[in-house]
Amino acid sequence: MDILSLFVIVPIITVIALGFAKGLKQSRIVALAGMLVQLGMSINLIFAYLKERAVNDDIMIFVKDITWYEQFNIHYNIGVDAISVVMIVLTAVIVVAGIFISWMVDDLPKEFFISLIVLSTGVFGFFISLDLFTMFVFYEIAVIPMYLLIGIWGSGPRENSAMKLTLMLMGASAVLSVGIFGIYFNSNAGIDGGALTFNILEIAKANIPVAIQNLFFPFVFIGFAVLGALFPFHTWSPSGHASAPTAVSMLHAGVLMKLGGYGVFRVAMYLLPLGALNWSDFFLILASIGVVYGALGAIMQKDLKYINAYASVSHLGLVLFALLMYNKTAWNGAIIQSLSHGLLTAMFFALIGMVYGRTHTRNVSELGGLMKILPFIGAVYVITGLAYLGLPGFSGFIAEMNIFVGSFQHSDTFHRILTILAVSSIVVTAVYILRMVGKIMMGPLSNPEYANLPKATWFEKVGLIMLLIPVVIIGVLPFGLSEMIKDSIEPFLERLL
Amino acid sequence: MDFSYTILIPLIPLALFVILGIFSKKIPASISGWMGSLGLGVTFVLSYYTAYQYYLNGKVNGIYQTFVYKINWMNFTDKLHIDMGVLIDPISVMMLVVVSTISFMVHLYSRGYMKGDDGYTRFFAYLALFSFSMFGLVLATNLFQIYIFWELVGVSSFLLIGYYYTKPSAVSAAKKAFIVTRFADFGFLVGILIIGYYTGTWDFQELNAVDHETGSLVLNWASTSFMGLSVITWALILVFMGGAGKSAMLPFHIWLPDAMEGPTPVSALIHAATMVVAGVYLVARLFPMYYFVEDGFALQIVAYVGAISSLFAAIIALTQHDIKRVLAFSTMSQIGYMILALGVSKYEGHEGLGFMASMFHLFTHAMFKALLFLGAGSVIHAIHSNYLQDMGGLRKYMPITHITFLIAALSISGVPFFAGFFSKDEILAAAYENNMLIYISSVFVAGLTAFYMFRLYFGIFWGKEKKYEHTPHESPMSMTIPMIFLAFMSIAGGYIHFSKYVTADHMPFEAHLNYYLAAIASTVGIIGIILAYVFYKKENNLSERFSHAFGVFYKWTYNKFYFDEIYLFVTKKIIFGLVATPAAWFDKNVVDASMIGIGNVTESFSEKIKGMQSGKFQDYAMGFISGGVVIAIVVFYLWIN
């Protein structure tokens, strides 16, 4: 059994095991066990990767290729480069943290963990697959459990939010599928005697006519970017996050939304480079609108989760923005940004969940002065906030600086202006983050009943600290990570520039 | 010679911060206080040792060398990268001395001042964090490192201002400070980006390298110009925007007065002596660039901003009642001095008087302003009020405070033989040589300074006693000792021959007092003192009469020329009201609505067409046959042509 397939198999085994678990205690233990194994494997994967990479300079390594539907030349084809590796690690960390955070889920615990792990299976599979079809399969597997997770365990207008989210994302994947066919049926262009293929690396060898690329790039790009909350297709995210249970928000904002950026990078831009170049300006404008617009939207929100959701729109807009900048540094930044946003937003949702679980409100104006009552949560909240607004020493700073410096390497005014626009978002970010932190954590205690809220429990602490550690590590010692990522960006660079 | 050990200077506070921060619950107050002071004591010693070493034998044939120890921290592009390290040159060493001194003193002082406060340990953790960031800032080897620590300094100031986080005013002050400076840093960052792109480096040595033959920067860049100015000039202006933000220059000064919500030692450390002069330091750091790029156009702007700010602040300071706010404005005004001094300075030799003067004033000002704050702190400690109205006749209760405060006041007012006198005189000289207008305003400011300082002094320690709920008492040793030390410094500091140590081109020169200017300055100062004496020594209504006479002007001054209101208007009305709210509305009613709309349209359409299924099978049959017929027609149509 090869090292990568395990990432899909272990979750499946866990799900089966969960099938036999009874009650909250067993289910959470089983789920935790399975995902800890997953986490261990992913940590191990880093070292395995580095070891292998030293001797092996293929684009993808640990490649494993099994023919699945030979008539369509569909393969179960997996392999990783640094980008996938870091994404996998991120996923594993957040899933484990999510399980800790939802340690006390009361209603249908077994089903909850099953859906959660099915979702993560999809994500892991998505990150390891090199075959468009396999990738697409895992993509939809990752999306569909959200419906149940939000619908059953959510709060507020959960049914509508779940429906909206699911339909918008599945609609996006439908659009995506058209794009995939467009790629597939031109995948042997320019290769005499080449067979149609879904294999990304194979398709990359073909030179698809530019007209075709221009035609299908929007499909693929939008198909993925909706998941990355591209303006104006982001509206599923605020309501969805607001209604979702904590762990799900964490997983969704932390990991699932990253599929968007990853897919754009790995499929849309890698396979349709010319189309990407021709469309980049248009989508770049959308992305930068999203960056500023999301931040502005976040200022006005009352509901903590809405604030965070719009913040995610802004920060993921930055990812797409950086990707469309066609610059090594910016891409590097985009990937680090994905990581950092994943961890930070997960922390935020976890914290919000804790606050909500205790005070039963997420309305900023009703909360206040919780720092005194919940010192740990308060402290972590402040730290997260500062990290989120790009304080040096945390991952967010590294990511943003890479993006800004990289984007600014363009000599034309258009990109410059957009870059400066994007930079200006750091101010707005500071505004809403401080507003939120200042209001709910500092100031006088808003409600005397909060005076004796329960302190943070051990599993909450573990969950938060797990997430905080990588944030600080990336923030203080960025060089290792960015070096690791950089040489995986090379092939994209060769292809696009 | 080897200065690598200086890396310890930032690292010790960092270690302190980590320990205190993580175990803030475990460590008892007494221990943490001692730990903090001890750690800073070590850095204090180290810094002085460094200074001694450097200034004594850091010269090679008459030029102060620059020592750099750095590691590569992160690579952006193959050219652009961030290094982390220490850079030892005259100004950084001088800053080391200042920062370590004040920080150490404040640590000692706080042990007394903060006694009994829950979160004592947290306080010292924050202080340590600040010291770490500040040291990192002054030792920065490149523009990006300075930016990083710039942000860290900002955040520690945020934490310390918001130290009493249950006080809404404190929280809002902290937010204000952070956001305003953050806004300024936006300019700073863009400036950094531009410099990085055009020069391909952020390293100070490369940026500042001066070719002495041609008298211009070695560095060359694609001299693209933007709106009539070269991009680098723009970059420098933007960078100065950041500096202005931290140093509370116009129009970013509004956060400074509110920052006084923080504990007084913090005000002394951060908002008087060290952090607020970061802007000055930044300009000084890049001085060659400022000076040489386009014949110092950017420098001109710097000069005027400084001058205007100093005048503006001094005027406002006349009318404030909160003693800490008065001090805050005076700080702002003094920093304006330094900035303008830099602005009017030149590079070579004695020409660079302004640079030297600015640094000199930075040094002395740090001492006496810190002292003033500590004094004010001990007063507040004694009577639990910030307001001048509640004070008076305290001299007999707290003699040490009284004396030290007086010394500081004299020093800042530029009375001869006190530290401030010398540094201010140099500044005025520099201004006189270069820009008459600025010179005149500066002299005027000197007078105002003397006046409001002594307004404070008389108001606090003389005048008639107020009702105190308990009789005021002198502060404990832990607080007075630092004050005494600083008092000593704010006299002795003046006798250091700065021009021998700190100059723009690292070459010592002989600066001597310009008696004629000095005379003018000191007379103006003394006039100011006398006026203050007349107005405030005894209870009288002169001041009221005066303020009535100046009616409107007084009102404007008292309200700080309505700057806060303007900002409030801009943020609340324009940003929130005219941008963010519409954005939110748009999001809800256009973007989201359209998404939902698609769904609703489908639903309603399916409701409309349900009549097709009328339940009458004959209609179905009609559908059947007509469907066939229609298909036939279409096909024949399609296929006949």
Place this chain on the structure above:
Amino acid sequence: METILFYILAALIVIFAIATVSTRKILRAVIYLLFVLIAISGIYFLVDYSFLGAIQLTVYGGGVIVLIIFSVLLVHHIELELEVTPLKKKLIAGLISAVGLGITLWAIFTFPFTNATTYKSIEVDDIGRKLLSYGEGGYILPFEVISVLLLAVMVGAIVIAKGKKLNE
């Protein structure tokens, strides 16, 4: 001679067909239908396919019509007036039928039929052989299958007819 006969039959067919679908007396409708069927059998006789004509008469005249009449008597009393169809519906139906007819005729008349030169009348024993032979052009399989079909239909009809209420 035959030509005239054909036209007469054609006229009868059309007229009575229209009468069938338009009269309001249901029993008359049945009778008109009977006339139509008989006329059609006349056509069969004209094309020398008397066997089929005979079948037509027996099966339809003898079977189907009687069946229909019985059912009519079962569910109506005689002289029952059918209710009139709304005119609008009639118009739409007429329109659709007319258009359909138009297209059909157009298609037919645009097709160049070539009448066969050879001509032979259809003999009964010929039909019989074909129906019972299984080789090329033999029809025993349909013959067998349709028996199954009749069986099934019979069973179905019986089941439906005998269906007694559940509560009995």
Place this chain on the structure above:
Amino acid sequence: MNLESLLLMRYELGLLAVILLLIVFEIFLPKKQKGSLITIGIVLFAIHTLVGFLPLNDGSIFGGMFKTNAILHFFKSTLNIGVLILLLQSADWLKEKVVQQNKSTEFFILLFSSLLGMYYMISSGDFLMFYIGLELATLPVTALVAYETFKIDSAEAGVKFILSSALASGTALLGVSFLYATTGTIYFDAMAEVLTISNLSVLGFIFFFSGLAFKISLVPFHFWTADVYEGAPISVASFLSVISKGAAVMILMILLFTVMKPLMPVWTKIIYMVTIATMFIGNLFALRQKNMKRFLAYSSIAQAGFILLGFLSNDQLGYTTIIYFVAVYIFSNLGAFGVVQAISTATGKENMDEYEGLYRTNPKLSLVMMLALFSLAGIPPLAGFFGKFFLYAAAASQGYYILVFIAVVNATISLYYYLLVIRAMFLRKNPDAIPFFKSPIFMRLGLILTVLGILIAGLYSPLYEYIFSISNSFLN
């Protein structure tokens, strides 16, 4: 003509034998043991199904009136499995309702003879056999639709169905007569050679096509579907929507790609139009449905629209995908109908909002339903996803990207209403939800089979490989 050539008709003869055996049992079994007839019927049919798996070689007998080949084989076996599952699922409904009316054997006879008709229809070699097969497949079902003679709905549905289908077969006949007029033969092979595009032949084709489209219930020939499904007993509805539709699709494919090949430029246009109409109408109507049978009726109309996509690619992948999707669709739809059947038999409830909170009382049923619906909606890794994806691919391979886009849009719409059911069952909490009940063994068996099909048919590619290997065989 000898015996082993007669063995080519093994399926038909076997089924006929089953029918006759049942009649015998019916006659000789004492009254009180009539209940056991159900078991007997199912067992007999199971045996027949198993026998069906035995290898059989291709060939044509009766002067080419009856053809058989590998793909037909496979398809007949698929139909058998479908019917077997359906019987398992409807076993206890028969026990509950039908036996006491003493109509169970007839039920089997009618069902089987309809199946026999489909056998003949799909393996017919000329239009006569096709027509007879069609009628044999239809008429018994009309009886079955009206089977619950004490229910007005059932009777009404029966009337509607038999009259509409009579009209449809009449139209089809006219079409065939025109085709006969233009070609002079009713044999498929002969006609394929001489058929050319002319007004009359095209018109004939359209009339004929509309007759067949009626059975597949393509828009605008679909109107009967919903009413009949709603009125008919659930087993019959699912038989109509799964088995007879599947068979009709099969013969349509055979005819289009063999006999009607010369008309291809025409019928691709027609298919194109009809596909779009079918998908949209089916989905739009399904949105509003509350009655599960009606809901599934419209959903199956939409599914038929998706199936047509496969006809647009004129190559082996197209044929394979059509058959594959039909097989997958049989499993998925049977799953859905089975759950409806189970609930209806146990509680008599057939409305979507009566399903609320079902998961908390009957988790297993709800899960089966969810799998079935997700498979219909095309959610991986269930079989339906692969089927749909390949259908899209088939259409896209000929460059019909716009059509594919329309199709995926419709897939999203369909997902919406499938999720409505999921919502009712999983998301809603309902104090008076349907209480827990234990389904009898037959039902459970039937559902398990469908679930296996849904899970395996997609992930396990050899099935598709196998169909591909034989899918060309009907061409010659």
Place this chain on the structure above:
Amino acid sequence: MIEGISIYEILTLSSILFFIGVYGFFTRENLITVLMSIELILNASAVNFVVINTYLYPDFLQGSVFSIFIIAMAAAETALAIAIIINLYKLVASVEVKDTQKLKY
């Protein structure tokens, strides 16, 4: 073969017959009369087969045989239809089309 009459006339006749049946199917308000219209439709096709056979392709008797089966089929259909209609009559005491509109939308 009727002399003086080409196939066109006869096909026209059958087409007219067919569409009269269709018209009847559309408009009749009584199930039994609808049934009769179906008889017309089926007969039209039967006539077609016979005539086409005799006029155009007399060599094989395909059409003629076909028409026989059509008639048989028609009879079977009618029988079943009537059974079902009568069953409906048993339940609702009417055979009007308007009484078969319960299932809709």
